[in-house]
Amino acid sequence: VMGDISSAIVSDIPEQTCTGSRIEPEVEVTLDGKTLVRGVDFRVSCTNNIKVGTATATIIGIGDYEGVIRKHFSIKKAPTPIFADVDYSSWYGDAVTFVAEKDLVTGYSDSGLFGVGNALTRAQLATILYRNANPDASPDFRPRNTTGMPDVEGFTWYTAGVNWAVENGVINGYADGEGNRVAFGPDDSMTLEQLVTAIANLSADEEDLPGTGETAAILRPFRDRWSVSPWARPSMAWAAQKGLVAGYDEPDGKHLRPSENISRERAVVILMRAFELGILE
Template sequence: MQDPNDWRYDGVYGVAAAGLITGYDNGLFGVDDSLSTAQLITILWRYAEPEASSNTDPSAVLNKTYLIDVEDFQYYTAAVNWAFENGVVHGMQTPQGYILDPNSPVSTERAMTILANYLTKDEPAMSAQEVDGFLLKCTDGSSVSEWARPSMAWALKTRMISGYDTASGREIRPWENIARGRFAVILNNGMETGALPPNNPGIIPD
């Protein structure tokens, strides 16, 4: 990220300065790399619980959830335990059991749902009319999954996301696998608007 004209530039350096995402050991941020569910949850955990996360040894952490694809002793295991206990994630039901799919890319609508689960737990729910009002401002707002509609509307309302300007109007692309650079912009938007409250986040070597 050396080009200050890149639309992700301020977001990347903003979250790096805040210690939310520091990039890889090779000195790259990976702006175009897809963000995984495990990475997203780890970022939130380190933000919410900086002391606990900085003192946790991943090699000693067992999966305490009923999510069958969450492995013991992984960098994300403690984060998932925290997220599950606090209602940030619930998993997806399959014939074999509930899964998290931790290492797969996370879509925009799922990422916003996870963020909203954490950030809006003490806030009143948006009305159906309010949700419709925000989503209908986007040309692809009707394609948002039913379960993600309140969270995507909240993200628009708080200006965490603004979407892409296109010839046909503004798009939020709910099914797009969210890239690390775009997620950095979203987090930075949250810090600037106050949707992401000030905290003392730990450094995240992800």
């Protein structure tokens, strides 16, 4: 005679903390005074168990048991990390909190630091934008390299983000003289014009980008406009028009510094501004 697990007693499942990965809590099931064994008497299938909210554990009888019973449990948001190297009263402090609360930047795994003063790398930006576009993706997902670029390592913390960035045309990699994409440069520092171009590739339609004449007019106020790479000029003009970048005030006027390596703190300020302007969602 099969036991019917649908009449079993399932203990309350404690509130869980969101980790970004699927949560599979322990479940205690008792039937007719007997404690059943997971994997022998029942298995558990969980749904809605990644994001903050209410998840469901479905207990399914196996072996000598049949039937199904469901138990709900809550998932709470993980505390926003506090980085020891961040001055939260500074010009970038709010932006660090903003991206940390959205789980876009988690800091360095070996030190727990944000990395103030360090340059943002191309792999890091790809990962940040990938996390925003794929909020349900597990941080443990480490696929093989599908970019076709030999300098991209497979099965690393950044592989999923770089695969996504290349596949979606967000960050295209470096091209040779014939236009073939030959390298991604995952550890290379991200420049301002590269960062802006990646955001434009992700968020702007072709018709949103200004034409040649309009681009020249928009960039005219910047003293160093001629230092913007030709491939980046439409994106930089679009970003200036949107208010995403405003340039630096210097004695002789405004400067964009398009080839400047972007620090991690400046990058998150630009990203926060992109969300506030509705460019990123």
